[in-house]
Amino acid sequence: MQLSLWLALAGAGVLVSFTPGAGAINTMNNSLTSGFRRTIWGILGQQAALVIHVVIVALGVGVLVASSPLAFNVIRYTGAAYLVYLGIRQFLSKPVENQDDDAALANEPAGAMFKRGFWVNLLNPKAIVFFLAFMPQFIHPEQPLLPQYVVLTATVVVIDILVMWFFFALAARSFQRFTRNARGQTVLSRIFGLLFVAVGILLALIH
Template sequence: MSLTLWLTFLVAAVLISLSPGAGAINTMSNGMRYGVRRSMPAILGLQLGYGAQILLVGAGLGAIVASSTIALSAIKWLGVGYLVWLGISKWREPVMESMSDDHQPVSGHKRFWNAALVNLTNPKATVFLVALFPQFLVASEPHGPQLATMGMTLILVDCLVMLGYALLASQLFRFMTTARRQQQMNRVFGGLFVTAAVALASFKRT
């Protein structure tokens, strides 16, 4: 892959990661409640799910999933159900008794796998990658190294963008000094997760 082609792909990767989605909502929710450092397990979980999608497409299975109505529908509705569950859980999440001490924090291990499932059950990512990769593959060169380069670029860029989202969200932490404000913010993020579920439910292949 030439430098010019890679730079073009890099721009596409940045735009993809910056676009709001379930992953960004998950990261902002964690960033606001736990801060940047403690959001890392969730951010890494998102990259695991994203990496699995990239491997799926790179191995050629993404095209099969994208062309199978049953398989794509199953993944889609699993993702819808999971996002709704996250939304309800966030809506009902108890407030912190002290802003300097999260009384009963969700473990990093649980947040890691919750985030991984957010990206893993997103059929938009599969369909998008199936459409994206062929645009940048050079037919006369080995595909493996090219896919590896694009995959690593996507994950690195997404990781950096999610860190940015977590940093921005963590600035809200200083304002969450009352239980009422915390409850309102939990319900905002809960509503955003459900909104993402509705958007996913209405997703149709073109």
């Protein structure tokens, strides 16, 4: 891939990663509830889903999903329902006592954080449609495809990890002072719960 094309890809990747969505909300929520360092597990889950989206599009399955209203809607409504479920669970979560530092935050297993991040990103058919529109601009069919897809995927994944961890997760740390008491935790849980529900509803309603 030419340097100029790669720079354009990197720029597009940065813009996409900074666009707020379910992944950003999930990352900020993880940072507040489990600590900045452990947020990486949820972010890696989101990247695993992103890689699958790229593979789906590269294999041509993405065209079938995008062109089939039934398949698209099944994934869309499943993803929306999952986000609403996460939002309700977060809204109703109980505060944790003695939150003095990252070590004292809720010790959610890394596997659970990874799986939640994975499903939050995977159950978003609009991501498949986006990659269908996004990827062809940076792929030259007359050249070997595998190296191009590897470069594209690695670039997008690395950029998204950096943005999620060092922007959204880090930004959430400024709210950690509110997690020192039960009232602050309850308020933040309800805010993030409502955000998950709102994104889920938007996913279900916006075509």
